[in-house]
Amino acid sequence: MQTTRSEDHERLISRRCFLVGASAAAGLASLGLAGCATDRSPNSLVIAVNGTQAAAAAIKQAVGIPFLAKHPKVQLSIMAINGTDWDDYFAKVLTLIAGGLAPDLTTVATEGLQLFASKGIAQPLNDYVMRDKASLRGYFADVHPVLVESMMYQGDLYVLPTDFNCGNMFFDTVLLDKAGASYPADNWTRDDFYNLADKWATTQGAVAWDWVVRLWGSWTSWMYANNANLLTEGRWPGGSWMWDTFYAGDPAAQGRKGGWHWGAPTANEPAVVDALQYMIDLKNARLSAPPDVGGGGTLQGLFASNHIAMTIGGGFWAGGLHAAGMTPHQYDVQYFPAWSVQKHLLGDAGYAMLRTSPVKEIAWEFMKSLTEPDALGALIAGNTSTPTRRSMMTASRYAPTGPAHWPVFYGTLDKFPNTTPIPAPPYYQELATAFAARTTQAMAAGSAKPALDGLQGDLESFVSAAAT
């Protein structure tokens, strides 16, 4: 059908108007979005912190203000990023990096150290450390070498560790007293644990034991006690620059190299299967509750409300339980029991500098300031974690929160040289997801072997993918 000129004109103009308008609006929107991007000043220092906004504000108050007094030209911005667990936090930081909003420093735990290092995100600190070795001697002399080695990868140091946690055993002493049970010896065994759990279960009606599905402080503690691991344990060569410079003559540094090398998967080896099957057996014997997946907040709440008699925890539990209302004498801690060996898992954390940072010197100065006792005290105020500096482990520090046997926290490193970081290879993110799925699969099915055969397959595929 033929249309009139007037109709065509009207239609063309309307659409043209629309297209012009749409383009203009899209352009304005793009400009607006571009305007949202941060325009960094040359002296701005951006720090990503795994925690709440309140925690970030506390760090800024306690560490940032003294730092700014020494460096008045620096513009300090501390960004709180809340993650349900470390893998969630790392995913958010990586998304920031992808979005062109990379911070200069970010919290990194053992879980993500090799991920950040292997992908070239984190900056090796060797040159900085060696340049300022005189001012750092006091710090390294105060920090156990295992905590430093777990922050190394392929011979390079990426983080000056600020806090750590070993997988120890926590007790509800209220339930302990009611059961007429006594605090176990430091060389107690899995059988002692079972007898204690059984006593609680039959006399108190409480759940004797509970745990949480995550890499740190999970059934993995039993796996370590059974002298097994998900991946073959090894060490990267190198690292002598660190040990020769700061730990010469220290027996605890003997044999240490360039960081942990996580080799071929061993997730379905008999000792690993036995460890997970033991959790299933405890649940079937009604000595254990079905575990939750996640960071452990629910577990801590249940423990603090006297619903659980024993669980795995680290130094950070002292602050958590105190905040949840437990008094220092309502709970206590002991080393993890021996199975085939007495071996503990470890995780530590600190701040990594990003390679992309345009203000590396400022970032390095801030990193160093975070290792000062006052700064560390502020970072983990209220015992929300365990300081890496041995000199900060004092009775007065633990008097308000407990537990009575607080020396266990650092003592784990001294007494057990076989204390080993959690297996967190460069493909940690995938490992954490598969680990959670296969663990819950085993608990639901009541059989560890098929699930761990599946985990072995998962890990082999991750290793293969990482190699390509």
Place this chain on the structure above:
Amino acid sequence: MALALPRRHARTAGAKTGTDLHRRREARFAWLLILPTILGVGLFTAVPIVGSFVLSLFNYSIISPTKWVGLANYGALLHDSSAQHAFVVTIILTVGIAIAQVVVGLALAVAVQRRTSWARSVFRAAFFVPLLVSGASVSIVMSYIFDSQFGVLNYYLGLIGLPQVSWLDSTWGAIFTVMIVVTWQQLGFTFIVFSAALGAVPRELTEAARVDGAGGWRVFRTITVPMISPSILFTVTVGVINQLQLFDQPYVLTHGGPGNATQTVVLDIYEQAFQNLRFGYASAISVILFIVVLVATFLQFRISRRWVFYS
């Protein structure tokens, strides 16, 4: 308001009347009004859809160089049993929840329809409020209720002598619990739609049927259901589209577990993208999910020709 769309009626050639100018102004104003929506949909829906498809042709992990892989991500999906399982889980949950929402929502709407007007208002508000709460918040509360060891539900089951149920720790228990939680939370939507539809059923039809001797069930089956069938189609269509994108409840309640029993497609996409950093592969799954949603919606409308009655 008339948009400047092609008009088929004849007009005098070259005549530029006051009406034409008015229409042009109206048309411009109309385009201006819908411009924000078009821009919003374009920027935040169309562009991401196209972007996802483009991304699905690459290997992209944020921290490694982007690499063109063509259709390799789709090929990998064919061999990924866990992703395929996620589609099966999603379909099971979608069908279960859609049926439960229609059946329970309709039953409640019918039950409430017979109440007094103030009671109807109270029930409508009560059923609708959960819909206003975020899925994550509801799921956190529900996780305390359904916890096998410490949950409120098992506590009361124990009090009346019933065995403890592994609501979240067994395969079918977890699937069933997710269905219950989602159905409970979203029931308000189907309930409100059905309440409105029931109110619109002509009373003379049902009364005539009763005069002719039809019982309550027969009246409901042969008159009420056909009369509200467009609403049923609407709720089923919207429900299916929503449930195919189910994420919050399984993420918070079960993390997709135990094992991958409640691993929905969107949860799988999230894990592949934001935990495993396989953005290209996650995009390929997203594209397939988009096609599944399109096909499911198309099929529903095709099938609806046989049973939906438009008066």
